[in-house]
Amino acid sequence: MPNHDAPLLDGTDARIILALDAEPEATTLSLSRALGVARNTVHARLRRLAERKQLGSPSQRVSPTSLGYPLTAFLRLSITQSTSDETVRALARIPEILEALAITGEGDLQVRIAARDPAHLYRLTTGILEIEGVTRSSTTLAMAEIIPNRMGPLLERHAGGSGGGGGGPRGADEPRGVAQARGGQATVGD
Numbered sequence: 018m019p020n021h022d023a024p025l026l027d028g029t030d031a032r033i034i035l036a037l038d039a040e041p042e043a044t045t046l047s048l049s050r051a052l053g054v055a056r057n058t059v060h061a062r063l064r065r066l067a068e069r070k071q072l073g074s075p076s077q078r079v080s081p082t083s084l085g086y087p088l089t090a091f092l093r094l095s096i097t098q099s100t101s102d103e104t105v106r107a108l109a110r111i112p113e114i115l116e117a118l119a120i121t122g123e124g125d126l127q128v129r130i131a132a133r134d135p136a137h138l139y140r141l142t143t144g145i146l147e148i149e150g151v152t153r154s155s156t157t158l159a160m161a162e163i164i165p166n167r168m169g170p171l172l173e174r175h176a177g178g179s180g181g182g183g184g185g186p187r188g189a190d191e192p193r194g195v196a197q198a199r200g201g202q203a204t205v206g207d
């Protein structure tokens with residue numbers, strides 16, 4: 018689980034992670050040469066990122082499809098607040114649940130689930146509804162992955178690369194806006 022209290026990554030951290038995205042098996046020495054920083058700096062930064070749990074596990078790179086789970090669905094669950102801890106523990110025991118987020122609005126949890134086929138999804142959702150504390154669910158199927166889960170553009174911005182800007186997140190008073198979505202130069206949220 019990510020450490021939300023850890024200090025923010027700096028531009029050097031972002032550049033190291035981007036270099037590992039490009040070459041996952043790169044050595045510390047090759048990273049240091051490619052980035053123009055000392056080998057000990059790369060080693061210390063990677064160790065610190067791991068210790069602070071700021072890097073996801075390698076298993077997060079595996080596609081559920083490659084494991085025989087081509088169907089992705091999102092379940093919006095309403096749960097009883099008095100049993101929420103037990104309910105979440107029961108949900109966490111289901112391997113097909115890839116993530117669960119506490120949400121605002123309709124429902125309490127947004128759950129991303131992987132299934133082999135519609136019949137498997139039906140069995141999973143029926144089983145989830147039987148968990149004590151789950152009072153209601155709504156299921157939405159993902160038809161296609163349009164923008165894959167990604168961190169590269171944010172890391173590029175943070176590293177001062179092609180994502181625009183540099184050195185960290187922009188304040189809310191610096192929008193460069195929606196132009197990219199309409200084919201312009203800025204990125205959404207800049």
